[in-house]
Amino acid sequence: RESSSNMYLEPFSPAVWWSCLAMMAILAIVERITSKSPKEKDGALYTVLTTWLQQDASAVPEGGSGRFAFTVLSVSAMLVHAYYSSAIISALMSTGRGGPDSLKALGDSKYAIASEDYDYMRYLFFDVKTTWDDLEYLKKKKKTPNFYQELERGVELIRQGSTAFHSEYNQIYPYFKTFSDEQICKLQHVDTIPEVLTWSLATKDGQWTEVLRRAGGWVLETGLGKRLVNRLRVPQPPCRASLLAERVKLGDIAPLLALTAFGAFLSLVLLGAEIMFDKAKKGKLREGDAKRTLDDEDGASDVGVYDSNIE
DSSP states (O other), rough: OOOOTTGGGGBOOOOHHHHHHHHHHHHHHHHHHHOOOOHHHTTHHHHHHHHHHTTTOOOOOOSSHHHHHHHHHHHHHHHHHHHHHHHHHHHHHHHOOOOOOSSSHHSSOOOEEEEEOOOHIIIIIISSOOOOHHHHHHHHHOTTOOOEHHHHHHHHHHHHHHHEEEOOOOHHHHGGGOHHHHHHHHHHOOOOOOOOOOOOOOOOHHHHHHHHHHHHHHHHHHTHHHHHHHSSSSSOOOOOHHHHHOBGGGGGGGGHHHHHHHHHHHHHHHHHHHHHHHHHHHHHHHHHHHHHHHHHHHHTTSSSSOOTTOO
């Protein structure tokens, strides 16, 4: 497998990326609303951006609601960074070298080819001329006199990494149990015949054709067809590293989104409580000032008034 230009976008699904942008916008608005000074208000977006990107953010808000919103922002950024780091590291660890993904590409590659020796492989694929252009191109470019090999020899050629060996799933997969995890993760395959679940054969206009067609559709729709294939075919040995490289989907971070939204809402509630407390405090101060003013006026009214003309 080859790395692509968008590998660093792959750990998150598009829905998660859009959710992260929405969370950044919401938290930037909350930081701006809860700011206590023009400096905090102007730097709200920059504070959210630098914190989200795991950079230094020294503009810690002064108010309690702003500090709480900043705490929610920091925790959310840390969790998202942990999700992304684990996904991208496991993806890079499980990414192997690129290889051919079609018979024509295999013909143009550096790999030699060989095949297990079965009669139907000889008389349907490799020893007869077919109408399959890609297969004919591969045979013309790569087929050699010692093309047919025993299965054990074919497994050894695969282990050496220089030969693409043609075989059946059920025949070759059990041999891969002797491979190391690193060797299994580097294995690739190209289907000679694309896998299709066959059904009962019937004439085109037969009396049972429609019945069999409906029954076959029911088998596929209910999942019985897939179950039948799984029972008949030996499963491919899993690459343990690729099991860790799972894409983070929206449902995986739903608790994080919910907690972040709740934290942003709670910071606004805390802001409202701060405003009410500040108004109540200012009201008490005004009431105290008014009382002192009245006391001063009462003291002034107690001053004696007399006529200076009276001797």
